Each structure stands twice: as structure tokens, then as C-alpha cells.
Amino acid sequence: MAISKSTQKARKKRQSNLPYLYLLPAFLIMGVITFYPLIYQVIISFTNFESKHLLLGLRSPELEFIGFKNYIDIFTAALPVENFNFFRVLTFNFWWAISNVFLHVPAGVLIATLLNTEGLWLKKIYRAAYILPVVVPPLVVATVWTNIFDERYGAMNQLLAIIGGFFGNPDPVYIRWFEDVKPPIPGFLPGAPLTLAYYAMMIANFWLGWPFMSVVATGALQSIPKDLYEAASIDGATGSQQFWNITVPLLRPAMIPAAVYGFTLSFNLFNFVFFMTGGGPARSTELLVTFAYNLVRNLRWYGVAAAFAVIIFIVALIVFLITNRITRATQNYQEAG
Template identity: 45%
Template sequence: MAFTDYRVKNLRFNVLNPETWEKYAPTFVGLENFVKIVTNDLAIENYDFWRLLLFNITWTVANIVFHVTLGIAIALVLNNKDLKGKKFYRSLYVLPWAVPGYIAALTWRNMFDPQFGAINLLLARINEIVGTSFATDTRWLLETTPPIGGPLGFLPLAFYCVLMANIWLGWPFMMVIATGALQSIPAELYEAASIDGASAWQKLRAITLPLIRPAMVPAIMLGTIMTFNQFNVIYFISEGGPFGRTEILITQSFKLVYEQRLYGVAAAFSIVVFFVLLIITLLQNRVTRATEAYYV
């Protein structure tokens, strides 16, 4: 299908029914669909493949940085033997990860509503109590003016909204992995470091981070693939807006099928996404092997 001009008119085509071949058979177009995808030669409003790819990569990297940093930091806090109620806190922190993605996404979307959303209502309440002057009518998901200029000027306000939502959803996974890795580190190493006069930072840099690395590297690569294809957050919160500026590859592929009805192009687009993920997977395998070789 990826090498044909398959559209709505071809839905009646049946390869087992010769009567449909002449009238409904799609036309073979070779690599034309792939060329149109990468050269932006598609009759789709606000479509730009390279902008999509750049945004998708930016979205993935930003999420992974926050997921890993927060996950390890909170795992370190919960790994403190003097902390009371650790089991309760761990159960509480895993809650965002346990909630179905589309339910969490719709909840966040309602929170960003400019008129009745919890965020604007909270800001209005703070203004009343503290006397501040926060804007209470911000169109979080519709504002086209970027909040940050310079190299990040291509990111609309909606990007930071979906980023916030996905950080909340994603860091518990990294925390669980980091917690398991931390508990496998022998306490004798820290005791020996304390005897040698090592500071907390030196212990973290010389013992903790190197020893949790073999567990965190595969988790980071898995999280990268999951975030790269995070359909629920993007589609259900921002719907790729405003004007397609928070669209990622997987949501664009979905819209090619269910909105534009360009089935042949959508099939080709899915193949492009597959090869992008294949490159990520190959990098994952290479990094994982290098990590294993380093610690053998």
C-alpha cells in the first residue's frame, strides 16, 4: 500500500474479486509517497516533515532528561534508610504511571482550559490571596507566541504544557528502575568511602551513578522509544496544535489515515517512522553493549 496512491475510492478494491480490479485498483506510484513526505509535497495544512522530526526529537530529549533526573533524585531520597513511610511514598509516586494514559491526558487538557481550567482558576485564587497579578486567561494550548525566544523560539506554549503532563506521567518508571538498582549496591562501599572521608557528592559520583548505570541505560533507551511514540499526551491534550506546532510523527501518521484519508501516504509515513525507530534501536543496542563491556 505504501507504494500506491491508495485512497477512499480504492476501499472497494478486493484482490480476490477480479471485477473490482479495473475500477477500484490503486495505482502503483513507486517511491512517490516517500518523496512527497520528505519534500513536504502533501496537500496538508501546516505540514512540514523536518519540523515534525525536529520537534519529535526535541520533545523526546526534553522528556528523558526530566524523567531520568527526577527518577534518580527521588529514588535517592526514598532509598534513605532513615526515611519513614517509604513504602507509602513509593506507592504514591507510582500512581501517575498506573493511571491509563488517555485518562491522565484528558485530565491535564481540562486543567489547561482557559476559562474553567484548574490552572487559571488557581492563579486567580493566588491573585486574590497574595495580591499578585498572574494572568488568569492564558490560552495554554492555543497561544502561538513562543514564551522563550532564541533557539527555542520554535516551541509554542503548548509544548511546555504537554511536556509538564508527560513528565508527571513518565518519571515514576525511571524511579522504579533506579530504586531497584540502588538497592543492589552493597552498603560496604559507602561505609568504606565514609572512612576515607568521601563527601556525599563524591559517593554519588564515584559509587552510585556508575553502579546504577547498567540498569539505567536500557531503561533510558526504552523510555526514549516510548516517549518518541507518545501518542496519548500529544493527541488528547494539544491535538498537535496550535497550527501543527506540537505534532509528532505518530500523531501525523494517525491523522493521515483518519482525517486526510490518504492511506497510501499514511502507510509510507509509517514505514518512515519505523526506520527512525530502527535507528534509535540500533543506537540502543550499541550503547548497551558498550555499557556491558565497560562493567565486565
């Protein structure tokens, strides 16, 4: 009896250590290459780390701890960088992500509904073609659209010239999509002027974004029972009444997580901005991530870059907490409905 009890105890002890054993490899590696760098980042964000400290790191004799100076410099636009204002970049970053999602989701839903129309000819061909933007890697999309918006040889200006030709204007079009500093619609977004480059990127990202939403919406449309529509039309509801009172509410549980995903993706859409505008003109299209990259790759102010990354992390955390709440709320809605 006593023996079995002690072996049981030993086994129990082994059992209680087992989870940690399973976690050990991953946490050992993450400890060195993920968590240590994260902590290191917080430490150097309080220093004046620059290129000259690269070799010795924290052991450099002339490395100084300067407290919150990097953070204060970022927030008060005291960095010796032209046209940089943290809050303008932050405003633009949020506006960029929100305006994208608000265009992609309705367009995706509308086109998915359109393709569901009974008896529509060539449906399969349309569906096969509309899915293509989802399949091309965003990095390639970014490079291709960069060339399309080229001032002299780009396809966009050539297309506009052809359209102009129809209306009796044979002149070639030379719109400087990425360089024009004057906002086409002044005062549209207070505090952060939207230059032509913003609209060019919106066009490119719209091409990339709506087909994904359309695929998600098509899947959700499939799960709506047809009886609902039949009952509604017996009751005399028109097509648009059916759309607003049946389709839209029943699509919501599927579309909100997709919209949240699209928001996060657009919020950190590094390649588009970096490839197409480089954050310009006059930093009007700079996102948090592209400015952080600029700090570390071109300016090589590692201390400031680390502080900026810590700020990005806090912004990302707040965004996550909000979006998580939105997704949860819709899940409850789904369960209740």
C-alpha cells in the same frame, strides 16, 4: 543394522521438520494478518490510493502507480496540508523524546536517593504515594491532563490564579495552553518552535514519567553494597562525592535500559499528543505517529499514509539500532565492572 539405520534416518528427518511444525500456527496467522499487510503497505505506498479505491483495492481500474511521488511529496512538504514539514516534525519528535528522558531519569534517581535517607520520617507514605502515577493507565492520564489545561475551567489556570493571589494579583488566569502559537522562549530549538503546548505536555508527561524511573532506581540502589559508602566516608568523602563517585556509576547499568525504554515510549507517545493538542497549534507538537494517524483517519489519503508508515518504520529501525548499541555497551560495562 540396516533397518535400525533407516528408522534412525526417518526419525532424524521427522526431527528436522519438527521445529517448523511448531512454528506453523503462529506463522500461518502472522502471514495473513501481519506480514501480508506489511507487504501490502509497501505496495500501496507507491499508488494514489484514496477513499474511492476502498471497495476494489488494488483491482480498481483507476488506481495508478505513481512511483516515489508520495515519498517525495512528504519530504519536500508538497502535501496539500497546512504547516506540514517532515523534517520539522522529525526534529520535534526527537527533541520531545530526548528532553523527556533527560528530565525523568535524573528526577527519578534524585527522588529515589532522597527516599533512601536513613531516619527520614513518613518514608512509607511517600513511597506509596509516589508510585501512583505508574499505576494509572496513560490513556486516562492523557484525558485528565487535557481537562487540567483547559483554558477557562482547568485546574492549572486556577492553581496559577491562587498562586498569583498570594503575590497580590487577584485576576483570574486564562492561559491558552494549547492554542497559543507564540513560543514562550523564542529560538530554543532551531527549526522547530516550541509552543506553550509543548511545555504543557512536558509537565503532564513529567508527572507520568519520573515515578517509573524512581522505582527502577530504588531497586538498583538496593543492590549497592553499603560497605562502599562506609569505606568512602572513612576515607573522608563527602555526601555529594559519594553520590557522584559511587551511586551514579553503579546506577548506570540499571538506568540506561530504563532510559532507552522511556525514550521509545515517549517517541511514540500517541495518546498525549492526540488527546491534548491534536498536534496543534499549527502542527507544532505533531509527532510522526499522530501525523500518520491524521493522514489515514481524517484526510483518508491511504497511499500517502502508507508511504509515511514506511518512513516511520525506517526511523524506528534506526532508533532501535542506536539504542540497542547503547544498551549493549552498558551491558559490557556491567560485565567488565
